[in-house]
Amino acid sequence: MELSETLHFDIDAVSQRLMDELYSLLAALPMLLLALLVIWLGWALGGWLSRRALLERVARRNPFMRELTRTSVRWAVSLLAVLVALEIMNATALVGAVLGTAGVLGVALGFAFKDTLENYLAGLLMSLRQPFAPRDHVVIDGNEGIVVALTSRATILMTLDGNHLRLPNALVFRSVTLNYTRNPSRRFQFDVGIGVSEDLIQAQQLGTDCIAALEGVLSEPPPRAYIVALADSSVQVRFQGWVDQRSHDFGLLKSEAIRQVKGVLEAAGMDLPEPIYRVQMIEPGQVHQAVQPTKSASAMAQGAVDTRATADLGPQIEADQRARSEQDLLDPAAPRE
Template identity: 45%
Template sequence: MAWPTLMRASCLGTWLLLAFATALVPAAVAQQRGDPVGPAAGAAPAADADATADATADATAAPAAGRVLPDASAVAPPPGIRERFDVTFDRVVAKLVGLAASLPLLMAALVIVALASWLGGFVSRRLHLLRLRTDNPYMNGLIRNVVRVLIVLFGVLLALDLLNATALVTAVLGSAGVVGLVLGFAFKDIAENYVAGILLSLRQPFSPGDLVVIDGNEGRVVALHSRSTVLMTLDGNELRLPNALVFKAIILNYTRNPKRRFDFAVTIDPAQSIQQAQALALGQVARIDGVLTDPGPSWTVQEFTPAGLVLRFFGWIDQRHSDLGKVRSEAIRLVKAAYAQADIESPRTTYHLRMARDTEDAGPPRSPEPAHPVNADTSVNRDIDEQLAHAQQAADAGTNLLEPGTDPR
């Protein structure tokens, strides 16, 4: 016979013995004392006053005669192992019966939580119905998660209230607060980068492909993730910066304004004409393909020293169609060639003697550079565009906070 069957049988036998003992012990005691038992007991006359007095006297005189009354501990002995087991079994059975009685409420609570979870997912995928959808993909994902969590939390609270376990909610929330405080201190840097990513997504100081300088690091923006900003340097290397650093750093964005100015300096001999030098240089700069006429080229005398005159020239380009480095290089080449043709010399640091020559032998001044454009390339630099495109495609799908077409979940 199995152990549970023996246990139930022993418990049932114990209960029956207790019932019989409860019924028989009073009768046995009455019979021992000589009291009538059964129907005759009701017909027997009550004891008179003398008999009562004699019984009282006997009970009073018993201690004096040397009789010893039993101790209280002897009357109520401590429960044995069987009695304790019976009490424990009764409690377990009562708990199981209570759990079985509360199963319908528990099932109803689980159904409420399941419905809340489904409703949270349904509503979060249709933010446009609530007019909560924005143009920022990351904010869409954040609002979606907040809405889903709020709906599921409401369902859990409703289920706990149905089970009369609202006190458990208070305990869980208190524990969650303590755990959240501990985790906040432990993962402070991660939380700081995450919050900085949210703020950068809201402000959007740059876009994918922009040429920026962040904390001295120059490169084109690949993607903005929840914890880091990915750049590609101009030599083709990937650079990851923490969002907290990016948020607090000084950001120089070259691409936000399509017009960008370039400049270069030329030093001429103090004996040369400043007006002639500047007019000649501005004419050469204005001839370059890619240099804007509004605003047009400009110039200034930067410095006048015994070593020479320093002239600085400025020009503007449209970065969407021209490359700044190429246009600047072409401007320097043309100005150098024009100065050589006009005999505008640079200051010499050493003295030298020039021997007189015949006018017939002297030919026209020669210059190693041609005085006209020679199909100079001033197009936008596309050296790392292919690598930049591959890096943007390799970014985690749905996690680029700067991409307007993504929808992270």
């Protein structure tokens, strides 16, 4: 047998096969057009349903949930339309293959975008039950600042230094959050070393009376003083007071309390020893004289510092919120944890 006869190519068989496929395609063309029409109608119906007022009422206070609900409804209706179209084309066997491929692809994408999906889910959960409100003073995982916004991926803080701090929602969701704003009453405290030979009860009374007289210090709970330690050359007395953060600045009032208490104790002749060792040489029969105050209590009270609440970061936070293109998910009227 010659080689040319062995390699003979039958073009007629190929042509017949192509013509059969073409006839099949032409025969299925009306059903294909009908299937495409069903998919288009499903997409249009999904868009119409996603704009209904019912969905607005379901998530009217949560823009994140509102957008998620709209998208979910539209894609669910569209997917149902695709399944109907495949049934029309008698291609339901393709559904299993598509779902299997989608499952494998979903697992791969889940591992690839694990952090992104985790932040997105954490943002969704926090938008439903918000752990803080706008302008709250919080400490999250050691990061302190004022809450500016909550987005789908991150929580934005303005640090007390005026810096922009962006925390991933997943970190915020699993971290311990300290909220200074939730309870407007906040306690400050400081320690003062009193000489070991002084009247500690008098020192405590002088200090608490001084703190109670300061503007911004709450009368309930009242200021208190405790003896907390006996040092080498002094007795440590801890003074405490409560401040309403809505009207007065915590740091300024604490600073003023320390200044005023120090002045009152010195004016009363109290010894406030330095943390050093001192050798006192006293002649026999010599009486120890109390240190005379250099200023009177009324003189020390003069020149009081303004401790009212400040809004140094207010203009910066407002400017940041105006310039933000992404929608803020925080709502002052939303339920809190």
